Amino acid sequence: MPASTCTVPHCIHPTNDCHIVCDYCWTGFNDDIRWLTRHVSDLEYRLNKAYGKTGQGGGGTVSTDPMRQPIHTLLYETDEHGNDGLEILLHVYLQSTNLGYRWDDPLDVMLQRLNRHISRLRDHEATPAYVTQFHSVTGRARRFLDSPDEEKVLLGPCPAPSCDHQLSAGISATEVRCDYCRNTWTVNYLRKRQHDRLLSDDTTATQTQLLELLALQGIVVKPGTLRKWVCEGDIKPVDVKDGHKLYRLGDVYGRSARMVNNVWDMPKVQGK
Numbered sequence: 001m002p003a004s005t006c007t008v009p010h011c012i013h014p015t016n017d018c019h020i021v022c023d024y025c026w027t028g029f030n031d032d033i034r035w036l037t038r039h040v041s042d043l044e045y046r047l048n049k050a051y052g053k054t055g056q057g058g059g060g061t062v063s064t065d066p067m068r069q070p071i072h073t074l075l076y077e078t079d080e081h082g083n084d085g086l087e088i089l090l091h092v093y094l095q096s097t098n099l100g101y102r103w104d105d106p107l108d109v110m111l112q113r114l115n116r117h118i119s120r121l122r123d124h125e126a127t128p129a130y131v132t133q134f135h136s137v138t139g140r141a142r143r144f145l146d147s148p149d150e151e152k153v154l155l156g157p158c159p160a161p162s163c164d165h166q167l168s169a170g171i172s173a174t175e176v177r178c179d180y181c182r183n184t185w186t187v188n189y190l191r192k193r194q195h196d197r198l199l200s201d202d203t204t205a206t207q208t209q210l211l212e213l214l215a216l217q218g219i220v221v222k223p224g225t226l227r228k229w230v231c232e233g234d235i236k237p238v239d240v241k242d243g244h245k246l247y248r249l250g251d252v253y254g255r256s257a258r259m260v261n262n263v264w265d266m267p268k269v270q271g272k
Contacts (some may be wrong), residue, residue, distance in 0.1 A: 006021055006022035007128040008022070009132050010127045021127060036138055039110060042145055043075060047075065090107065140166060143166070143168055154168045158180065163178060206244050210247055214253060228254050
């Protein structure tokens, strides 16, 4: 049987035996679903911990942990780039493949159902579009749960055309390989690219929203520090929306970069 090209977006690997998803993508999809099944409880614990609700006593308080909103978005919402969170992906994919779900099914129950039936979904017409989406969610989830033994620097999207997979590396790494497209990049090149991209980023948002956007890049600026910069005139509002002052992301990042000689010497920038 002549080989044809895999129908997963951006994949150029051949497939045969009447399959629409190549061996490479199918193996990766299975690995992603298994990883999510094993670790979704860890992600939910991390989210509850950020909110001060770990089930270990106390009434629970709202935390200023900068990872709170990114993890909640990863699990339950659509982010600012239009990427659906895990719950949304599971709802749509399970519905599309006739596996179904209850509106109140927790994430682990839906993942276990998907795991049990995944072997018969390789050639379902809905599968190719979701292989890359689940891989993206898995990649972001892995970064949240990276071992604390080695801090990570987030290096932005992969420069390869049509890839955009988010890259990260240990603070001592000199090269990083993209798990998705398999290209290898020097960390210095990615750092410079990330630095220039953030400096020129014209995204406008409130102070709280900007802190969350920077946290997604691994750069933590305390709310009090940002308020101080605003009061001192280092950061100026560029617009007002619904009564809230908006600030430019590139301006806040540029000010945070001045706190150290080289912003990349520290995976996290923190105020006092």
